[in-house]
Amino acid sequence: MEQYGAKLVMGALVTTMMGLNEERRQVLLDYQDMLPLVTATKPGQPYPPQCQRATKRAADLVNEVIAERRAGLRHDFLGDLVQARDQGDMLSDQELFGMIFGLFGAIAATTRSAGGALYMLYTHGDQRAQLIRNTTLIPDAVEECLRIASNGYFTFARIATRDTEVGGTAIREGMIVRPSPLAANYDPTVFPDPLRFDIHRKPKRILSFAVGPHHCIGSVLGRTTITIAIQRLLARFPNARLADPNFIPVYGGAVGELRLQSLPMTIQ
Numbered sequence: 001m002e003q004y005g006a007k008l009v010m011g012a013l014v015t016t017m018m019g020l021n022e023e024r025r026q027v028l029l030d031y032q033d034m035l036p037l038v039t040a041t042k043p044g045q046p047y048p049p050q051c052q053r054a055t056k057r058a059a060d061l062v063n064e065v066i067a068e069r070r071a072g073l074r075h076d077f078l079g080d081l082v083q084a085r086d087q088g089d090m091l092s093d094q095e096l097f098g099m100i101f102g103l104f105g106a107i108a109a110t111t112r113s114a115g116g117a118l119y120m121l122y123t124h125g126d127q128r129a130q131l132i133r134n135t136t137l138i139p140d141a142v143e144e145c146l147r148i149a150s151n152g153y154f155t156f157a158r159i160a161t162r163d164t165e166v167g168g169t170a171i172r173e174g175m176i177v178r179p180s181p182l183a184a185n186y187d188p189t190v191f192p193d194p195l196r197f198d199i200h201r202k203p204k205r206i207l208s209f210a211v212g213p214h215h216c217i218g219s220v221l222g223r224t225t226i227t228i229a230i231q232r233l234l235a236r237f238p239n240a241r242l243a244d245p246n247f248i249p250v251y252g253g254a255v256g257e258l259r260l261q262s263l264p265m266t267i268q
């Protein structure tokens with residue numbers, strides 16, 4: 001996860017899209033590593049000092065990125081966002097900050113999904129062999145990986161706007177609810193035998209990128225990044241395999257996340 005997910009996948013995105021160097025990339029990685037501690041902090045308790053430090057460094061980085069675009073030091077889509085704030089006045093300062101801060105987290109979602117994809121492919125050798133023989137199958141295989149192993153339950157807090165009921169559970173107006181868009185990826189009425197990993201399934205309507213007004217704007221980029229990362233890995237190291245055939249995955253992450261902690265592989 002350190003060498004492939006953090007360096008290749010996340011590195012490619014933040015380096016090419018945002019021009020961040022290694023040191024700044026590390027700030028984002030430290031922030032992501034710390035996030036699980038935040039969701040483990042009980043209401044009313046202060047966030048642990050390392051959370052506060054990592055959040056401040058990430059927030060400082062966002063402000064530096066904004067200042068650099070304002071000074072015309074780099075022209076890219078972040079500069080367009082800054083212009084939307086300054087010229088079109090379409091974003092408030094807080095929205096501009098939040099948008100860029102949020103993007104950092106979104107990129108980490110790609111890293112996690114790439115890890116999930118590797119785990120699926122390297123525990124299903126027969127299907128991986130098909131991809132090596134026929135690389136045109138890779139995009140469909142990635143879609144199936146995203147369906148079954150992208151981000152865990154990946155829940156987002158929502159606040160009920162009225163009294164309602166879901167699956168027999170009463171929900172009162174004002175309650176915080178953590179719905180899981182990904183649970184629908186395992187709906188047996190849509191995806192028969194949902195726990196079976198099948199690169200030929202061609203799953204439609206997966207909810208890994210959510211749905212509605214907050215649908216992921218990076219869904220094409222996320223899919224493309226993972227597809228290229230897998231294409232390159234299979235082409236360059238066709239004999240790569242799990243270092244331990246009996247490997248048992250260990251997951252961590254914030255509430256609702258499934259972050260694969262490591263995936264030791266032999267690439268000879």
Ligand code: HEM
Pocket residue numbers: 102103106107109110111113150151154156181207208209210211213214215216217218219221222223
């Ligand atoms: C495989 C990779 C990715 C996955 C699984 C993923 C998943 C998601 C999900 C589930 C949401 C909805 C959040 C919600 O309901 O509040 C979301 C939103 C978002 N994603 Fe992604 N994402 C990925 C990659 C990316 C990338 C690469 C970018 C940008 C470079 C990106 C940018 C965003 C943004 C800006 C939003 C917020 C949209 C809004 O609230 O209007 N995502 N993503």
